[in-house]
Amino acid sequence: IEITAVDLVVLEELGKGGYGIVEKMQHRQSGIIMAVKRIKSSVHDESQRRMLTELDACRRSDCCPQMVRFYGAMFREGDVWICMEVMDTSLDKFYKKTYKLGQRIPESFIAKMALSVCEGLNFMKEQMNLIHRDVKPSNILMNRHGQVKICDFGISGHLTDSMAKTVQAGCKPYMPPERIFGERRSAYDVRADVWSLGITIIEIAMGQHPYAQWKTPFEQLKQVVEEPAPQLPVDGFSEACRNFVRRCLEKDYSSRPKYPELLAMPFLESARNEKTFSMANFICEILDS
Numbered sequence: 228i229e230i231t232a233v234d235l236v237v238l239e240e241l242g243k244g245g246y247g248i249v250e251k252m253q254h255r256q257s258g259i260i261m262a263v264k265r266i267k268s269s270v271h272d273e274s275q276r277r278m279l280t281e282l283d284a285c286r287r288s289d290c291c292p293q294m295v296r297f298y299g300a301m302f303r304e305g306d307v308w309i310c311m312e313v314m315d316t317s318l319d320k321f322y323k324k325t326y327k328l329g330q331r332i333p334e335s336f337i338a339k340m341a342l343s344v345c346e347g348l349n350f351m352k353e354q355m356n357l358i359h360r361d362v363k364p365s366n367i368l369m370n371r372h373g374q375v376k377i378c379d380f381g382i383s384g385h386l387t388d389s390m391a392k393t394v395q396a397g398c399k400p401y402m403p404p405e406r407i408f409g410e411r412r413s414a415y416d417v418r419a420d421v422w423s424l425g426i427t428i429i430e431i432a433m434g435q436h437p438y439a440q441w442k443t444p445f446e447q448l449k450q451v452v453e454e455p456a457p458q459l460p461v462d463g464f465s466e467a468c469r470n471f472v473r474r475c476l477e478k479d480y481s482s483r484p485k486y487p488e489l490l491a492m493p494f495l496e497s498a499r500n501e502k503t504f505s506m507a508n509f510i511c512e513i514l515d516s
C-alpha cells in the first residue's frame with residue numbers, strides 16, 4: 228500500500244532519540260499500526276536522498292526475522308519519516324526496568340539476544356553488504372512473542388557527518404577504539420558492530436554502561452582507546468559467556484571475530500540449544516510487573 232503522511236494518526240509517543248521522535252501511528256485507511264520515526268531536517272538534500280536509497284535497500288531485509296520490518300520512508304515538510312513495525316520494548320528500557328524491579332538479566336536471555344543480533348547483522352552483511360554502525364541497547368527491540376530485532380539500519384551512517392557533533396554529547400560510547408579520534412568513515416568494518424555488541428552485553432549484564440558516566444565524552448573516548456577493554460566478572464557468569472564478550476571486545480579489530488566465528492562459539496551454540504528458558508515469558512513478566 229501507498230502511505231502518505233496525511234493518512235497517519237498519532238496514537239502515542241514511543242520514545243525520543245538524538246535525531247528526532249518515534250511515535251506509534253495508525254494508517255487511517257488500512258488500520259495498520261506502525262512506529263514512525265521523524266528525523267529533523269537538518270541533513271542536507273543529497274544526504275537525505277542517499278539515506279532514502281539505503282533505507283530502500285532495507286525493504287529487502289523483510290525476509291530476515293531478526294530485522295524490524297520496514298514499511299517505507301517519505302519526505303514530509305523536509306523531514307524524513309521512517310515507517311516500521313511496532314515493537315513492545317527496547318533493550319535499554321527493558322534492562323533498566325528489570326533492575327528497578329530488583330531482578331537481573333539472566334544469562335540465557337543475553338545469549339538468545341546476542342544470537343539474534345549476530346544472525347541479523349550477519350544477514351545484512353552477507354546479503355546486502357551493509358554494516359549497522361549504531362548497535363546499542365535502544366536499537367535492539369523486542370516483542371512479547373520473544374522476538375529480538377535490530378532497528379535503525381542505514382540511518383546512522385548518513386547522519387553522523389552532519390549531526391554527530393551535537394548528538395555525541397549525550398551519548399555513551401559504544402564505538403570501538405579504531406573508530407575514535409580521526410578515522411574516516413570509509414574505514415568501517417563489520418567488527419565495529421561486534422565491539423558495540425560486546426559493550427551492549429556488559430551494560431545489560433551489569434546494569435550499567437562500562438565506561439564511567441561522570442566523565443566528559445572526550446574522556447570516555449580516551450578511556451576506550453587507552454584502557455584495557457571492559458570484561459565481565461568471574462562471579463555470576465559462565466566461562467562461555469565471558470569468553471564471548473572478551474572476543475567481541477578485542478581492542479585490535481584485526482583479531483576481533485566476524486559473525487561466522489561468533490555464531491560458532493559455545494555461548495551462541497548454547498542459546499540455540501536452550502529449550503527451558505523462554506524469552507517470551509521473561510519479557511512478558513518484566514513488562515507486566
Ligand code: ADP
Pocket residue numbers: 241242243244245246247248249262264295311312313314315316317319320365366368378379
Ligand atoms: P535512540 O538513539 O535512543 O535509538 P531513536 O529515536 O532511534 O533513538 O528511538 C527512541 C526510542 O524509541 C527507542 O529507545 C525505543 O525505545 C523507541 N522505538 C524506536 N523504534 C521503535 C519501534 N519500532 N517500536 C517500538 N519502539 C521504538
Ligand code: MG
Pocket residue numbers: 244365366378379
Ligand atoms: Mg534508535
